[in-house]
Amino acid sequence: MTDEATGAFVPSHAEADRPGDEDLILTDEEFDDLETAEAVVTPISYSGQDFDVDGLVRRLNKGDIVVPSFGLEDDGVETAGFQRGFVWTRKQMDRFIESLLLGYPIPGLFLVRQQSDKRYLVLDGQQRLKTLQAFHKGVHDGKVFALINVADQFRNLTYEKLPEPLRRTLDDAFLQATVVSTDGSRESLEAVYQIFERLNSGGTQLTPHEIRVALFAGPLIGELERLNSLPSWRSMYGEKKNPRLRDQELILRVLALFTDLDRYSRPLKGFLNDYAGEHREMDDAVVGASTAFEHASDLLARGPGASAFRKGSGQVNAAQSEAIMVGLMNRITKAPITPEAVTDAVIKLTTDPEFDATTTRSTADELVVQTRIRIASDTFSEA
Template structure:
């Protein structure tokens, strides 16, 4: 952050930013350059992370300066700095959305590397993302998953579960593309997604009550296998459509986790169409038995 401000004070060229103009509401989303913009905002306000933003990792001429202590020439240099912005216009088509997603991935080479889902949340922000976050805060889910993921992997797992519950018959590789398409199609959080969300909450409540907070965890590593959790939740949600109280649920979850075919489909090539179909089939058959 210090070096970026120093570059502007020295009049050096700096990388531009990329913005996406949303076709639905004309909002500008920051595709690349968020850290640069936040750095500028923080320096002008004089605060970063609750402390005074004072330049330290810079040359002697700028050591210890804040925006308020810049002399007139330095302040003019900073205020008159040029930051180029490239604006990408979306038309709502899948082809353009996929192109923007790929541009984001290619630009995402410096600073903190974003995960596929972090990019997805940025590009498809709206009611669906907010609804998934509400589900992510429910008590039973937090007990089953554990502490919140700093990289929102828990949020992504819920999206995967809801998407496969509703559209498993449409699944195709890559998983990233499937989830992007689902997020775009259901961005407004339609009633079918809301209904699936209620089933997700009921499934978590029931699994926690009957099988306990360690229901999904490997007995040897105490870790969660995302593909296993997703399949068991989908199978439980499907069973709850017709059976509000699933008998012997704890045994069924254990039997699913121990099934060799299920293990194979959740530990190797887990995004393959056949692997996804196989683990969902096995989990559903055991849950329905």
């Protein structure tokens, strides 16, 4: 386990014992960011509404209720991509349908209603809705959806084979929904972010950036993915993209600190949300930062290489990486620098005890962030 804000992307808590889970579980830094309270809590408008199963399926099929896919880029979706993909097992799906046939109570849904087109977006309830849609269609994962993991009276039944009384019981069953309204504004989206963050528990929790990518989908998020695919950046971070988007979040951290360092304050998630909301449409500030980012990645790849982002463990250290990137980008905007000079500067930085301290302990604190980027900027300026 690492210090809460070292930036090293390593397993945390007891889950670290699970083999193969290192890239999927949340780090200590991410837990800390999720659990840090916001300075300002945005009020919301919401209401309760009941939907019958038949109506829910019809709305899903018509696109009036949208279950966004993760990272969806859809100009018509103001709050896109909260869901991580369908993960229920067939047993869970069968038991859910059986519960409805038996008239058992079902957990409610959380929906977001867009004012622009009146569509409902699924904030919580993907598994239930997709199961209903698949059962009505009669197909799941390319196979006939017949109930198996259920009581004998329901076994092998498909929707089409349901006796009429059972079909009416299913179609007439109601699911309660809490419907949150959003007008697409930054304030409204921030409120939805805070709601989802509070719902985000159990199973595979989303990281702060995964929620952010979903919420602020647009040109800026598209630019983050473009930068994340640069060969020079991949040679620095690692060939394989991180399945939890940590490499993409690091890019956002670099761009935000390069552009708005003076405005940085904890929690990190709030600072990055503000930046993503303000620059969602890719303005000149982001274009300039993006250009400097590409140049810095190229110089680092040709100079010191991947070691610039790593301490002794060999794993990417976010605090060290962002400071080196921002410091080098600051130098690039003032004067050219050779890959050899970049290498010398990185060696000097990574052997500097003060810089090491700012990338090892309490690295999210305002003063520490300012200090490590100042040290990096001064070192590259003198190179």
